[in-house]
Amino acid sequence: MRAVLVTGCSSGIGLETALAFARRGDRVHACVRNPAGAGELLRRAHAENLTLDVPRLDVTDDASVTAAVAAVQDRHGPVDVLVNNAGIDVxxxxxxxxxxxxxxxxETNFWGPLRMARAVLPGMRARGSGVVVNVSSLAGRTFAVPHGGFYAASKAALGALSEALHAEVQPFGIRVVCLEPGSFASAIQRRSAAPQPSASDPYAADHAWLARFLARVAEGAADCSEAAGAVVAAADDPGTPLHTVxxxxxxEALQLLTGLSHEQWLPRFLEHAESLAGPRPHRP
Structure with a gap:
């Protein structure tokens, strides 16, 4: 029985991951930023007669991270598996x-996972074992799409951090995996857009076009339970590659990118986006 700490469990991949570990009998700490949003998680856990803790944890707050991790360690000792899932998109x-x-x-997508890793690593090092699973995104591995630069940058940074961390903690018996999911039917897709730009914003029409494209992509998103299964498998299998899509x-997206420069990729992306969202307002 392992002590598993998962962030961002109020919905989506985090919720499904917490339930997946609980079904195995692990001691699951399914962390949420706002306890009022944990209703679905608790309802489903009760329906399956699963036991899990639901502590409040805000990955953007140092004191919150320190307190939550200390509480877990006081009850169960060092964390065995950390799943850095909490994330937002804008x-x-x-x-x-x-x-x-x-x-x-x-702050959420990059500094949050870093705070969490720093909080659990001393206990993992002392015991000589542990797994850190960083839930990144395909956006961190591919070319950034228009209006998606900040999200892609945060996920690419998390991937780079995972690489360095992997090399640093491997001698202490600790594994690091950076999972890079494609499109999954999670709440992050429903709350990703920034406020609609004003009519005077030179990018307003382009922003609306991209929103239509993302909405169409979301229609074909996979079930989050598939991603949760990948998280559990990564925690179990020492042979899981550091970067795992x-x-x-x-x-398929990574295969299509093989050998392409950004200049070669962009026209293909625009053609695909326009097939779903109509002509781009200001196509080059």
């Missing part, structure tokens, strides 16, 4: 997206 142009929104995104669409 779409918008590099020039005009409000900087406070961009900072919130990076999750989902058929992610695998």
């Amino acid at each position: 779409t918008g142009p590099v020039e005009t997206l409000p900087l406070d929104r961009a900072r919130d995104l990076v 999750v989902g058929k669409d992610a695998e």
Whole structure:
């Protein structure tokens, strides 16, 4: 029985991952930023007679992270598996997206996992074992799409951090895996857009076009239980590659990118996006 700590469990991949570990009999700490949003998680756990803790944890707050991890360690000792799943998405142009929104995104998607890793690693090192699973995104491995630059940058940074961390903690018996899911039917897709730009914003029409494209992509998103299965498998299998894509669409996307420069890729992306969302307002 392992002590498993999962962040961002109120919905989507985090919720499914917490339930998947609980079904195996692990001691699951399914962390949520707002306890009021844990209703679905608790309802499903009760329906399956699963036992899990639901502590409040805000990955953007140092004190919250320290307190939550200390509480877990006081009860069960060092964390065996950390799943850094909490994340947000904000779409918008590099020039005009409000900087406070961009900072919130990076604070959650990059600094959050770093805070969590730093909090659990001393206990893992002392015991000589542990697994850190960082849930990144295909966006961190592919070329960034228009209006998706900040999200892609945060996930690419998480991938780079995972590489360095992997090399640093491997001698202590600790594994690091960076999972890169494609499109899954999670709440992050439903709350990704920044406030609609004003009519005077030079990117307003492009922003609306991209929103239509993303909505069409979301229609074909896979079930989050598939991604949860990949998280559990990564925690179990020492042979899991550091960078592991999750989902058929992610695998296909990487294959299509092989050997392409950004200049070769962009026209193909625009053609695909226009097939789903109509002509781009300001196509080059």
